[in-house]
Amino acid sequence: MVVRVRIRNAETGATVDMELEGENSVEEIIEGVSAYWEKDPGAYVIRKGRRLLRGQQKVQDLDLTSSEELELIPDPEGGSR
Amino acid sequence: MEVEERDPPSPERTLPHKWLPKDARRLYSENDGTEMYLSKMAEEKVRNHALSRTKDGLEVMGLLLGEVFTHQGREYSVVRDVATTDLEATPVSVRFDPEGFESLFTSLESARFRYVLVGWYHSHPGHGCFLSPTDIATQKGMFDRPYHTALVVDPVRKEMEAFCLRKGEVHRRKFLVYWDEYQNPFYGESVRSRKLNE
Numbered sequence: 001m002v003v004r005v006r007i008r009n010a011e012t013g014a015t016v017d018m019e020l021e022g023e024n025s026v027e028e029i030i031e032g033v034s035a036y037w038e039k040d041p042g043a044y045v046i047r048k049g050r051r052l053l054r055g056q057q058k059v060q061d062l063d064l065t066s067s068e069e070l071e072l073i074p075d076p077e078g079g080s081r
Numbered sequence: 082m083e084v085e086e087r088d089p090p091s092p093e094r095t096l097p098h099k100w101l102p103k104d105a106r107r108l109y110s111e112n113d114g115t116e117m118y119l120s121k122m123a124e125e126k127v128r129n130h131a132l133s134r135t136k137d138g139l140e141v142m143g144l145l146l147g148e149v150f151t152h153q154g155r156e157y158s159v160v161r162d163v164a165t166t167d168l169e170a171t172p173v174s175v176r177f178d179p180e181g182f183e184s185l186f187t188s189l190e191s192a193r194f195r196y197v198l199v200g201w202y203h204s205h206p207g208h209g210c211f212l213s214p215t216d217i218a219t220q221k222g223m224f225d226r227p228y229h230t231a232l233v234v235d236p237v238r239k240e241m242e243a244f245c246l247r248k249g250e251v252h253r254r255k256f257l258v259y260w261d262e263y264q265n266p267f268y269g270e271s272v273r274s275r276k277l278n279e
Contacts, residue, residue, distance in 0.1 A: 010189075010196075010197065010198045011197070011198045011223060011224065011226070011229070012197060012226060013149075013195070013197045039222070039223070040222050043222055043223065045182060047182070047186045047189070049186070049190060050183055050186045050187050050190050051183065051186070052182040052183055052186065071189075073182075073185075073186075073189075073198075074144075074198065074201075074223040074224075075176065075177060076142065076144075076176065076177075076201050076203075076219045076223055076224075077174070077175070077176045077215055077218075077219055078140065078142050078174070078175050078176070078201070078203035078213075078215060078216050078219060079140065079171075079173050079174035079175060079203075079213055079215045079216065080140070080172075080173050080174075080205040080208040080211075080213050081173040081174060081213055081215065
């Protein structure tokens, strides 16, 4: 099973298409796009609509359809310290 | 990503923020526009969010949802809305509660425009507006484009300031609050003078 999805970088609006196999994990998707956009993978999450995709979930369990758009969202940290 | 050319909000519908610290006001001596326009609605949400936790002395945080345009060769961002969720907050640190992401995503899904995260906001209750080493790491790692802004609010001192990175260095960013015509307090009204005791 191969599914082609589009990942949108919410910080820039840029997108990249990825071909995913059922065995790929969400963690691997984040690592892939983070490398592409030169980001720290540990500081991002991915959403599918209102749903948070968890790192260990497999593509085959995500109900992804072809050409679906996922979004890379930053998980920032702030503080006066 | 192609950036659309568009006129910024007109000067009649923009104002500097009323919580600008005195030493930031020199940036505003000339009416030459700015690189960041913050909608009145977004500004109220940020300010009210920060004020809501003042009693507890806790920080708040959220994302700035907007668009990026150019005008006469100059890039600028328009913050139209903000999104936030439950937080893991202390008086000196803040981040999203991992259990709160789906609530954040609900806010993002309900945005009525194709947003770009043009920055983030957070509060420093009682500590003033600046970027700490943690904030700078966040800015460099996530919001390093010229249009990205870190909006910082201190609800205790009643201060608000914006910052950005230029060549890796933190700089103050001039920003203006804008309102749409329908948000004008006198919109749709015709004001007539009349004599007392009429």
